[in-house]
Structures are given as C-alpha cells and as structure tokens.
Amino acid sequence: MLRLLPVLAILLAVLSGPAAAEPATRARIAAMIVPPFSLGEALNDKGVYQLLNSGGAEAGFVFETEQMAPLPGFSGAPINMLVTLDPDGRFLDVRLLSHNEPIFVSGLGEAPFHKFFEQYRGLSISEPLVVGTPYGKGGAGSELTYLDGVTKATASVRIAHESLMAAALQVAREKMSGISAGPPVTPDPSVDAPLDWQALLEQGIARNLRLTNAEADALFAGSIWADDDPEARADPEGLFIDLWLIDIGAPTVAQAVLDPDSLEELRRFTEISQSDEPLLLIETARHGLVSEDFVRNTAPDRLSAEQGGFPVALRDADLMVDLSRDLPRTLRNGTAMILRTDRRLGFDPTQDWLLHAQIVREHGMFQPEIGTRSVTLPYRMDEKFYIRPGAVEQLAPWREALLNRQGDLIVLAGLLAALLLAQGAALRQLARLRAFVPLRLAVLAVVVGFVGWWGQGQLSIVTVLAAIRTAWEGGSFAFLLYDPFSLAIWAAAIIGFVAWGRGLFCGWLCPFGALQEFAHHLGRALRLPVIEPSPRWDARLKKLKYVLLAGLVASVFTVPGAVDKLAEVEPFKTAITTFFLREWYYVAYAAAWLVLGAVLFKGFCRYVCPLGAVMAIGGLLRGRDWIERRAECGSPCQLCRVKCNYGAIDRAGKVDYSECFQCLDCVTVFEDPKTCVPRVLDARRAGRAAPAQVAAE
Template sequence: MSRFFVLFALALCAFTLPAKAELATRDQMASMIVPPFSLGEALNDKGVYQLLNSGGAEAGFVFETEQMAALPGFSGAAINMLVTLDPDGRFLDVKLLSHNEPIFVSGLGEAPFHKFFEQYRGMSISDSLVVGTPYGRGGAGSDLVYLDGVTKATASVRIAHESLMAAALQVAREKMSGIASGPPVKPNADITDVLDWDTLVADGLVGHLYMTNAEVDALFAGSVWSDDDPEATAEPDAPFIDLWLVDIGAPAIARAVLDADGFDELQRFSEISGDDEPLLVIETARHGLVSEDFVRNTAPDRLSAEQGGFPVALRDADLFVSLSRDLPRELRNGTAMILRTDRRLGFDPTQPWELHAQIVREHGMFQPEIGIRNVVLTHSTDARFYTRPEAIKPLPAWREALLNRQSDLIPLGILLIALLAVQGAALKPLARLRNFVPLRLVILGVVTVFIGWWGQGQLSIVTVLGVIRTVWEGGNFGFLLYDPFSLAVWAAAIIGFVAWGRGLFCGWLCPFGALQEFAHYIGRALRLPQIEPSALWDARLKYVKYVLLAGMIGTVFWAPNSVDKVAEIEPFKTAITTFFLREWYYVAYAAAWLLLGTVLFKGFCRYVCPLGAFMAIGGLLRRRDWIERRAECGSPCQLCKVKCNYGAIKKTGEIDYSECFQCLDCVTIFEDPKTCVPRVLEARRASRTPPAQVAAE
C-alpha cells in the first residue's frame, strides 16, 4: 500500500505545474511607497524602480526581492520583501510583502516577522550584517553588525535575510555603480617618511597633465570650434592646461605639499570627515580649475573623475589651501583647491583612477554652440601609504546557524548517538530491564522538553513538502541548513529508516508523539475506559494518513500558497512550537488529540499523521527484520499481537514495520521467560520431564 502512495505522489508531480512568482504592477508598487517619496520609472524587467523625492529627483531605488533572490523558505515558497535603498546603499525601508513560513502564518503571528525587518533602516549593504548574537571572538569589538532574530523562527529570518541581501547587492552592482563591496582603505598614519616635492615626483605620487594651445586646437580640428580661441592661435606653444594632482589623504604626503597651517586644517577636516579622501589640484595655466559660475562646497564643473568605469563623486572640500614653501614657485603662484571623495562609495586611491578635465569652447555670439573635449590624467598612490582592513565577511548562513546553536547541538548529538548506539548494540538488554517502561518515559520526557519545547526540533511534514516543491521548481536546498537542530534529528530519523524503519523517530524522537504516550498513561492511571477499533476498522483507519499525505503533496502543485494551511492537520506547531499560545481553535484542536489519547492509544500518530505516513514510506529502506520471532508466534501464540497497542503485529505473528513505533513491548515479552508463552510452556515441559529422560534425550 505504501508503494502505491509513492507512485501516486510521483504521478501528481508529472501532471501538475509549479506556481511562478509574479511582479507587482506599477500601481501596486506605487501604493506601497510612503510620502514624501514616490515611485519613478521602471529601470529593468525585474521590478526595479526609481525612488523619487518630493521634488521629483531620484532618491534611490525600489524593488521586490523575489524576482532576484527567490530563496525557498520552509514551505518551499520564497519570502518576498519590498526594499527601498538610497543612492549610497543604505536601507530606507524594508517591508514584508508575502511569505508562507508556517511559524509566522499561524504560529507566532506576523508581528515578530514585520518587526525583524525594522532593524534594517539606516544600515548599509556594505555593512557586515548577520542574524544572531555575538559568539566567540565576534563580540562587541567585532565589525559584524548583528540583527536580532526571532525566537523559534531564527531559521526563517535567516532565509529572509539572505534573500534580502542577495537582491540588494544585485541592485547595487547593476544600478549603483560604485558602492564598495568591502571596507575602504584608510590612510596609514604610521608612515612617517620625510618627503619633499622632488621625491613625490620621482616616486610617481604627483600626477601632471600638460597641454599646449596647439595640442588643444588639435582636439577641435575640423569642427566649428577650431578657430574659436584666438589666444591659442596667437601663441600655439604656450601652455593651455598645466594641471598637477596630489592625493593628500596620506599624512606623509600632505605634510610634504602643505605648510604647517594647511596641514593642521587638513587634519581637523580628516577627523570630522574620516571617510573622505582629500585631493589637491593645482593649475598654473589658463584653463583654470572651475568656471566663473562655480559655487564653493559643490562639485567642480570642469573636473570629474572615474575609476573602473564607474563615476567618482568629487566635491570641493571648502578648505583654505596653504602650500609648502618647498614647492616650485610656479605651483605656489597657481590656482589650488582641495577636492574630496568618499572612499565608502568605492573609491580606492591605491588603484588607477582618472581625473577628467573639461575643455569648453563656444561658437557664435547669440545662443552659441558649445563644444566640449575631455582630457584625462591617470593617477594612483602607492599602496604603502594606506592600510586595507581585512574584509569582514559573514560566515555562510549554515555556519552561523551551527555556531549560534552549538550549545544545543552538543547535548543533542550526545543524546542521538547514545540512543542509536543503545538501540543498535543493546536492544535486547534494554528491553529486558526491569524498569524499562519508566526509563522509556524518562527518555520521552527529555525528548519533549529538550528536543521539542527547548530545541524546537519537532519535525514536520512542512519540511517534506518544501523539499518536494524545491525539487519540482529546481530550487536550492540550502534552507535545510538554516535549522541544524532539526536537521540533526532528521539525520537520526533517516539512519533509523535503514536500521529499524519508521520506529526510531515515531517511537522515540517525536515530541508530540511522546505527549500522546503520556496522555495514554494518564488515562490508564485515571482508569478511563479505553477505545480500541476492531481489526477491520483499525486497518481501514491506518490508510487515512496516506490519503492525507497524498493530498498534501498535491497541494504543493495545485495550490502552493495553501500548503501552510493544510499543514495545520499537524498539531505540532501548537503543542510544541508555540507552547499552546495560539488562537483558541488551534489550541482546542491540539488539546482534543491529547484528550483523545487518554482513551485511544496515540490515535493521531496511528491514523492521521501525514509525517508518520512519510516516515512509514521512508521505512521501506529498512534492510532487516530486527524483531525476532519464534515458530509459535502467531500460531498458536497471539500474546504479542494482543499486547501491541499500535496493532503492528499480524495474526501470523509477523511484524508490520510500517506501523511499528519501536516501543519494544513485544521484544520485552519475547525476552521474558515468565511472560513469553512458548518459553513458559517449554519451561513447564522441562520441569515435568524426569532428569534421566532429559539426559537420555
């Protein structure tokens, strides 16, 4: 029967189509923008839009994450967010648009998830953002920026964070050309070399762009502007542009070109604007640095810069320039100014960059035609004058999850290894223990409290459905690594498939299953009448869980957004994940199963649990029949069958491993010479046989 449902599930996969994420319309996007901002034009076909300020100027970018980084959550569906970034790569806002994370849909509620995203406001995509709490060396002195997770849902928020950052960095690379991908270099204050002008020139620390009038005329040759500079025609060999460039971010270089007063003022500027790189430009010829219309503390209108094909923003530093008397006289008599650019926006003074000088000519008296030519000075500064902080790269999400849960994973690992070892090597001695039942209940208590309520390791059919959806849509299975605690329990359950079938998990590692077993013992202690369906109805009811599993698999394909709703068939989230702190109808549903468990032994596990159905199918991997049987088992002895609360023993005495929960009751009977009927009868026969006859035999 189990094999039938496997084939049925595969058939569903073959005749259904996956759901595809759809872009929000422009009107839908516009309705989500909070004034004074508004939505601008679409910038690509992935849902990236301009963000406009109240004056209609570009103020950043707006986009959905699902189109660019559709990492699957635990339901198999992506978590979609609306992100607004300013031009410098800082988060203005992050809003949750849609998701199917079961823990938030009908567990903890939406509020904690929305609150998590509020933490991004004001942070930069260049920050090393991680979800969790500091551990080890990553304490208060670390460059990592920690975001508070959500208790019981850290795995889900990690997936959301990874999706958000992946999408934001993709937009930055495409639309914000120049956002630094790592920490910027900083001037090395430890370099105390005494430098002079000649040394700076000899070491290539001074850039120089020189052009005569004739060379500039050649740039306009053949155009309407070729004869529009009479001075150039009159003195072709005279200099038109004599531009000198020195990067004075490094104190050793600045000290060589500025006098004491100028250097002190620059130091004060650097203390205030520590991320700005100051650039000294000097012009001694007729070109000049700026036009007559230039306004201080703004971008120079005749100079611009570029690095790596991306523009570099230059602004006047508005500093008084006082040059060293060691500089050549013609430079001290020239026009000088200090520009600045922000290293955080990607400018690296140690890498080649270009300073563009704009040459402008006018043709005509009224509404003249403007002709522009650009000449380029390429420059870089020796890397020894800067320090390059090691890029603080967040660990892969799965390693972050491991480190944040290592205090739980260590005792979990010990518990799982011990359980596997004892059941693998000492199953019979375990079942023979006089106090086996109390010991089993203690273990189930530890499973409920530690694995369930504390560790949040209750496995769920949601994970299975998420994997199926990921396989169908060709997604990434990385979401499984975000919850290493549950993954370890899954690993033990899969090992159990091969060694014992479904029983290891369903009988020993399921917190809700343990609660049902406790309910059974409470019912017995209260002497409540027990309900036991007839053999016929018991067999029929056991098929229900397979039908439910098949229907839930179908939901993955036909109605993927409803997976979280149909998964509420499991009361695990209510009883284990949220400690019964949910809406009353969910609490009533979970409580009803536990109350029923006082009179019907583990009714949910036996008849309804879709995860149990999956575990039974996984149990087909079992390689051996590990419960020993005697020739008398089933005929004539039916004691084990009668005592099996799960109805997992056939009349023939065979074990139905698809329904066996590994409670070991039948093993206890098998090993007890005072309880096992064949052994009791054999002992009686032996006691009646005369010793001489026994010796002769």
C-alpha cells in the same frame, strides 16, 4: 524494484530543512512590486535589486532586510521586510515578509504589524525616525518624526524599525553615495592610558557648543519669534547653550569623566548592549538637554545627529550619571545624561558626525506658532581608541548554521548515537531492563524538551511538501543545510528506515508523538476508559493517513498557496514550534488530540499523521525483519498481539513494520522468560522432566 519507487520519490523530500530561512525568490519579490514599477536586475549578493519605472530606467532600489540587518526579534528570529526606496532615499513601500514574534503570531494577529509598516510610505531615511509619540506640548517642535507603535508590542516594532533602518541606511551608503559600509568599529580595551580633563580638551575628545542669549536672539531676527524670549533680551551676554559632548565608548575616556558608581553602571550596560556607542552630554546653561515632557529611554526631542548626510538614531541609555570629581565644578553642577546609538546601524564614531541642538520658541498664547532653529557641534573620535575589523569573509550559510548551533548539535549527536546503539547492538539488553518503561519515558521527556521545544527539531510534512515543490520548480536544495539540527534528525530517521522501518523516528524521536504517549500514561493513571477500534475499523482508519498525504502532495501542484494552511492538519506547529501560543482554535485542535490520546492510544500517529505515512513509505527500505518470532507466536500464543497498543501484530504473529512504532513491548515479552508464554511452557516441561529423569536413574 517497484516496491522501492515510492521510497525513492520520498527520499528527496526527506533531505530538506525548513524553507522559512531561505530568502524570498525573485518571483515572489517581483509579484509584490506595484505597477508602474517593476523589478530589475540584482545589484549584489545581499538581495538588493533595481527598481525600474515604466520606461525601464532605474527608479530606486528593492531589498529584503534580513540579509543585511538580521537583528534578532523578540522571539529570537529576525523580522524580515521588503523595502522599496526611491533614488532620494524616500520609502515607497515597506511590506512584512516573515516573522515569528509571539505577540503577533497569537494574540494581536498580524493586522497591526502590517498597519505599522504603512507609516513609512513617503518618509525619508534622512529624517530622524523614531517609534513613539511626541512628548506632549514640549515635544511639539521636535525635529523627530514619530511612528505610532503597536500597543503591547513595543519591543517587536522597535526591533523591526531598527532592522529596517539599518538595512535601508546600508543600501543608501552603498548605492546612493558610493560608500561601502564595512563592519562596525569596536572600542579597544587595550588602550588604557589615563586621561585628565586637560588631555580630553587637547585631544578634541571633550567638545563644547556655546551660544549666548544674544546669539540665540540673532537666529530669530526678522521673524515673529524675535521678541519671544524676554530672558534672553534681559541678559544678552548670558549663556543660552553651554553643551559639552564626550564620546565615552572608549573605557579610558569613560574612566576620566565618570565617578566609580556610574562607571560600573556603564560597564554593565555595555556588556549587555555591546554594539551601542555611549555619548555623554552635559549642559550647564538654560537651554537644557531635553524638553520638560521628555520620557526616559526614548529618543531626545531637542537633540539629533547625522553622519554622512544620514540620520543617526539617538536614544537615552536610561543610566544615572554622576561625574568625576576631577571635572570642573561648572560641569558637575550641570545636567548630564548618556545617549546611545547602535554602531550596527552604520554609525562610525571615528568619522565626522554632527550633533544638532534645537532651539524652540512659541509665539502667541492660544495654539502658539512654533519656531525652531538648530545649532551644530561637529565631532569625531580618534582612531586609536577603536578596533576596525578587516574585511570579513562571509561564511557559507551551512557553515554559519553549524557554528550557531554547534552546542545543540553536539548534545543531539550524543542522543542520536546512544539511541542508534541501544536500538541496534544493545537491543536485547535494553528490552530486558526492569526499568525499561521509566527509561523510555525519560528519553521521550528529553525528546519533547530538548529536541522539540528547545531545539525546534520537530520534523513536519511541510518540509516534505516544500522539497517536492522545490524539485518540481527546479529550485535549489541548498537551503536544506540551513537547519542542521533538523537535518541530523532526518539522517537518523533514514538510518532507521534501513535498520528498523519507520519506528525509530515515530516511536523515539517525534516530540508530538512523545506528548501523545505521555497523555496515554496519564489516562491510565486516571483510570480513564480505553477506546480501541475493532480490527476492521483499525485497518480502515490506518489508511486515512495515506489519503491525507496524497491530498497534501496534490495540493503542491494544484493549490500551492494553500499548502501551509492544509498542512495545519498536523498540530506540530502549535504544540511544539509555538509552545501552544497561537489562536485558540489551533490550540484547541492540538489539545483535542492530546486529550483523545488519553483514551485512544496515539490516535493521531496511527490514523491521521501524513508525516507518519511518509515514514511508513520510507520504511520500505528496511532490509530485515528485526523483531524475532517463535513458531508459537500467533499460534497458539497471542500475548504480543494483545500487548501491542499499535495493532501492528496480526493473529498469525506477523509484524506489520509499516505500523510498528518500535516501542519494544513485544521484544520485552519475547526476552522475558517469566512472561513469554512459549518460554514459560518450555520451563515447566523442563521442570517436570528433570525429576522423572532422576527417578529413572
């Protein structure tokens, strides 16, 4: 019973997945609130909290972005931020909580990312915020508020910005206006009734904003800019703005206004950007759509939009536009462009919204004073062109995780089932195969590529330490289901504990262990020297991993903030999780173990790996000695001991299962009548006895 106590202590740790996907705890969020503010009560199940002032009154809202707007970052994982808003929708603070953006993980470092978020303080969600820089002189009067991006990380910061705004606008709609934001509408492809230009006008799909030069002059009457447009005064009845707006999200509408080539280009665009609503704008007068310094694929500097009092993020779709020949010639001779806005950010084309066109004038020759006025075009699309999803019941996190990775899990289940079967019922047949070594290397290649780099199923001591900390603090282990891929590997490892000991995982399912084995074979192919400690030093060094494990477990209770750094003794994160895309010293450390592995067989696994120590402790559950031995094993035969690269067989022929990596080399020897010394001697004796028996007869 005493033998099993450490096993029972570790099992709780084993049954957990990465804690990174878990929302921040209330304690962590509270610690990030700057006095005199404090964290109040939770307002919903999406991580939105009250912000309280020093008197205990509500002073705003605090929330994480990932739970409400999990837009995938450049790495594929969401960027999670902690946002603090005042009651008027002004940002009090924005902090980066977690991310996995490669450019910041290794390369630029996180400092520029943190600095980017500092720009939001004092800005309002009602302002049209965009990432970029003003378009030179022409953009000086823009209504947009520009946030400086991060050089070489434009994609990442723009995705972070969109996630931030999506979450902030959702909170604003629900908590500041009493409007619950439901799932976004999508165009209904079944509506295919043909439309012509007249029908577009009659149904209010094509709407026009028209302003004469005289009307534009009147907007600046009494100001210093009143006489700064001579062309308008020369032709007061001429058109200054003749702007047409057509929402072409509905396929039947797009078909009515675009030529076939542009229609096909739009179709390809919407296949990729399924959540974007395309808006066609046509200008036939002198105002134009954008300034002369406009940059494609960015936000327009002369146009903005709002819905429900909140800004709508517009961006150029960067599509070439040719209009249908069925449209009036005046429109076809105008300037056309397609803007896009993301319906996931709260935009609903079937609800009233406003398009603002900005008029800019300059007064003076040197450092002119800029004057702006806006005119507005109201718009909305008919509900018949869209599908409005009903209330969607949110799946439990474990069900979402299963659905998201069901394909990978099916392949993994097949791999694990085949390994368990081969190591169990077919063990002897497997060891007898002539192509056993190439087959083993092929399996290890799949483990590195599929389990490690693709599936991110590299188990880690971090998981064990996180589970121990959760148990100590009385937290919930529900997050263990967030990563079913790793959980399946943990389950296989536990089965391996009972059937074989530590060897199933360490010898067959550990991606970094597999890399070390490949390094060993490369070293043999290059005929590098082999380093092998003496038996005495081998035994001493094997105790090191238990010392490291004890130190890491102690750090959970003594210096919990340093656990992540201390766990870097494992090179798994560098070699497997981030594909060696980290700071140079992490890469050098991981590479050093692989280089050493070319001359010292799996040195990290044998001597240093704290997870291997956990697996060895778990292996105490082993219910049998599954490696068969003969009376001659160890006395006089030492072949298996010599063949064992792990040093897991002593001189007496006994197997140390705590150090056995289940490579099956000794089983191969045991099963081979031409290699196993006792079997060879038995065969020779039988061969000599047969002629003597014949002669006697």
